[in-house]
Amino acid sequence: MSFFAVGDDGLILSLVGATLRHARVGSYDSQGSYHFYNLNAVARTHVAGEDFEHVVCVSDTDGLYWFRSQQGWHRGTTGVRVNAIAFARGTLTGFAAGDDRFVLMTTNAKDWTTRFGGTGLRNLRAVCAADEHQVWVAGDEGEIHKSSDGGSCWSQVDTRVSKHLRGICCGSGLVIAVGDDGIVVFHKNGTWRHTQITGKHLRAVAMSPNGRVIAVGDDGWIGIRQPAASGSEADHWADHPHVTSKHLRGVTALDDYRWAIVGDSTFLTSDDGGIHWHQHATSSTLNAVC
DSSP: OEEEEEEGGGEEEEEETTEEEEEEOOEEOTTSOEEOOOEEEEETTEEEESOTTOOOEEEOTTSSOEEEOOTTOOOSSSOOOEEEEEEOTTSSOEEEEEGGGOEEEESSSSOOEEEEOOTTOOOEEEEEESSSSOEEEEEGGGOEEEESSTTSSOEEOOOOOOSOEEEEEEETTEEEEEEGGGEEEEEETTEEEEEEOOSSOEEEEEEOTTSOEEEEEGGGOEEEEOTTOOSSGGGGEEEOOSSOOSOEEEEEESSSSOEEEEEBTEEEEESSTTSSOEEOOOOSBEEEEO
């Protein structure tokens, strides 16, 4: 299995088989000084983060070589950081979400254009693309927005929650967002609802192609959603303790069985759907994984 993870100080880790490789990317500021900025997002071979120029890098397939791509990104004008990137499965269409409700889009995995946002608006922290047209973003104070036309027009969802939402996933007729104090906001059968599944802050959630969902958060909290469970939404979730006590910040699925989780000094992988986890040694703060 192969995964990319990104973290603080421009760190990029690539896990190919059992080999963990390290790289770092940075950029020059307006004074000509070179900095390694924190990276918050990764999708395929694109990474982005806190650099005011919006660091975007594309690598070879094994993660050894990265170069800077600036097409369509706002250079030194807004200071907006990018918090999440997602591509529609099997396409070159991708979306990036960031501070001040900014959403950017690419249709060729290269050139990016602004589709949403403005100064002084709430920050967006997560994005999910069900396909090239159906896109969901989530962020501060319970905000969720949906686009059905690839990001040209957006409608806000009334979630009736005020907690910050930090992760979102979609597929199999379901949309799930997670956030502070264990909040889960979900859309199923045409209705939006919310529940609490833990007292921990939840920082990421991912869905496999066949609808398996794993959420992660503070103090090593890992929860797996059982689609076949009956009862309330909270009854669908089972936590998996004693894997780690570190704060977890990112999760991704290659399929129903192969998963990866990252966080503070943590890089976990599973090849059995999250029943057992293998720790890959790292001392770095990792923020996202794909």
